């Protein structure tokens with residue numbers, strides 16, 4: 127694998143709407159991101175991915191873009207964006223925007239023109255089908271529930287495709303004219319100084335055509351889009367063209383949100399000449415998911431989590447450079463999901479931080495993760511904003527689940543968990559806004575907030591700073607960035623341990639993933655302790671006595687493996 131400038135960096139995802147509000151309207155904005163660049167630099171952040179802040183009706187919180195060339199006034203102006211790019215550059219930081227091109231908003235000019243002339247130029251930017259006697263072209267279910275076909279406004283016999291929300295009409299990537307529009311827009315942003323993109327839902331752009339039904343998988347007579355994705359061939363033609371027309375000429379960074387990738391395609395996706403620089407590991411995020419809806423999902427134990435992570439590390443090997451997360455804006459908070467209920471102490475949160483951050487791959491921190499932000503408790507469905515949660519709530523009730531249980535399911539899996547405002551301090555609204563926050567602040571902000579951790583050497587925040595510094599330490603960087611990943615004690619219950627190894631150095635990451643202490647054998651002599659998430663480290667007779675949720679990073683000598 128060719129070495130790249132970004133391999134040794136630390137990456138961070140900002141959900142602007144919930145990050146920091148500077149004008150008191152209760153909505154986070156670009157000026158808020160600018161104000162916090164020094165904070166991010168101090169944390170050790172180099173690369174910043176901004177969730178969408180383009181003009182949008184926010185039907186899917188900005189993942190429904192109505193103008194790719196303009197910033198939504200609720201987030202600021204293009205001048206703010208240019209200022210952010212300039213201020214980031216001054217700090218050797220790199221800004222990525224979210225590229226949402228499987229679909230646009232139904233309020234985009236293109237779609238409005240398509241409604242005026244469904245068979246003209248802009249009608250061909252979308253999938254518009256004639257429907258006779260009400261028989262839809264296919265029985266796929268939208269990711270947000272219901273059929274993927276909606277009546278084209280102004281036309282009784284024409285329907286348009288939307289695999290997501292009905293306000294997110296799919297763009298027709300089979301149309302070269304549409305693809306040219308997308309590349310032009312991408313290059314416009316890259317020429318403006320953007321370092322690259324996070325690529326949204328990109329595997330959906332290639333449909334298996336002609337449209338056809340698959341066996342219904344629920345009472346609604348519909349089926350998962352995944353049936354079609356499994357059959358779709360040739361997404362690489364579009365992705366290779368995108369790479370050659372945009373990323374390559376700019377030598378920019380790109381990270382794909384890719385679910386349902388085919389294993390044999392991994393080298394094409396993230397190999398040295400791959401479509402993208404990297405892609406996210408979602409193995410642990412999809413573990414236990416059910417096609418019947420969130421209510422039918424099973425939880426994930428520490429051993430499951432470890433096995434998912436190790437499977438990805440093995441699958442990727444030296445093919446490319448995976449992006450490692452414990453959460454993002456679509457997922458519950460990692461510390462609430464991957465640490466058993468009631469055990470998410472600061473030590474446990476730092477243990478989780480240790481075992482994912484030092485994997486082989488690019489470590490991503492999602493806003494608030496660095497201070498251990500947690501899922502939010504719900505009192506009623508009226509408090510929920512997320513369209514995916516509301517859909518799953520309805521599906522659960524229809525399946526006979528009680529309202530109480532359906533609400534608890536949203537507490538476990540809902541996307542609002544990661545979208546509650548960043549908890550800056552213990553003042554009103556956690557210091558996020560002087561106005562009324564667009565989404566409820568987690569009431570635990572009085573305990574969990576940055577101000578309470580900034581100057582505490584034992585805080586989660588300081589621990590993330592230490593992890594980022596360790597991974598960039600010249601004495602260990604080559605091993606932690608490029609060293610082979612070798613599982614250790616991988617069948618040992620509630621243990622997550624692995625070696626990172628080069629010819630010259632071996633580093634052991636070893637964690638006790640439970641409250642009860644356990645003593646474990648070490649695979650070699652300990653040269654030095656590089657990091658530990660709790661007090662003292664007890665090593666004797668070639669063994670290590672780990673306290674509950676203790677994680678330790680050791681440099682070893684003469685390892686027997």
Ligand code: TEU
Nearest residue numbers: 186189226269290326327383455456514
């Ligand atoms: O998500 C793509 C996606 O398919 C999964 O995240 C999941 O299906 C979805 O979150 C529903 O639970 C991307 C964005 O990350 C997400 O925020 C958008 O809602 C979606 O695409 C549409 O743009």
Ligand code: CA
Nearest residue numbers: 147149153155
């Ligand atoms: Ca604001």
